[in-house]
Amino acid sequence: MSRYIIFIFLALVTFACASKDNKPNADTASAKPAIDGAKIFKQNCELCHGADGKLGANGSKDLTVSELDLNERIAMVTKGKGVMMAFENILSLSEIKAVAEYSITLKK
Numbered sequence: 001m002s003r004y005i006i007f008i009f010l011a012l013v014t015f016a017c018a019s020k021d022n023k024p025n026a027d028t029a030s031a032k033p034a035i036d037g038a039k040i041f042k043q044n045c046e047l048c049h050g051a052d053g054k055l056g057a058n059g060s061k062d063l064t065v066s067e068l069d070l071n072e073r074i075a076m077v078t079k080g081k082g083v084m085m086a087f088e089n090i091l092s093l094s095e096i097k098a099v100a101e102y103s104i105t106l107k108k
C-alpha cells in the first residue's frame, strides 16, 4: 500500500513540475509579437520585387512565376544572389521564413 502512495506522490510531483515548465513557455510564446511576413516583404523586398512581386526592378525575378519551393526561397533570402543582397544579417531566421512563406502566396 505504501508503495502505491509513493508512486502516486511521485506522479503528482512529476505532473506538477511538468505543468509548471509548460506555463512560462506558453507565456513567452504569446508575448512575442507575431511575425508578419507581408510587413517584412513591404519593408525589405518591395523595392525590387514590387508589392505584387512582379515589378522586376534591378533585374529581380517575377515572384508570381517563381518555381522555387519554400526551402529554396529561404536559402535565396538568407544568402542572396547577384543584385539581391543576403538578408542573414538583416532579418532573423523566423522573419526570413515568414517572408519566404509570404512570397509563395504571391504566386498566381
Ligand code: HEC
Pocket (backbone or CB within 6 Å): 040, 041, 044, 045, 046, 047, 048, 049, 057, 058, 059, 060, 061, 062, 063, 065, 066, 067, 068, 073, 076, 077, 081, 082, 083, 084, 085, 087, 099, 100, 103
Ligand atoms: C536589391 C533588389 C532586391 C531586393 C531588395 C530583394 N530582391 Fe529578391 N531578387 C532580386 C534579384 C536581382 C533576383 C534574381 C537573382 C538572380 O537570379 O541572379 C531576385 C530573386 C529572388 C528570388 C528567386 C526567384 C527565382 O525564381 O529565381 C526570390 C524568391 C526572391 N528574390 C525573394 C526576395 C525576398 C523575399 C526579398 C525580401 C526579403 C527580396 N527578394 C528582396 C533582387 C532583390
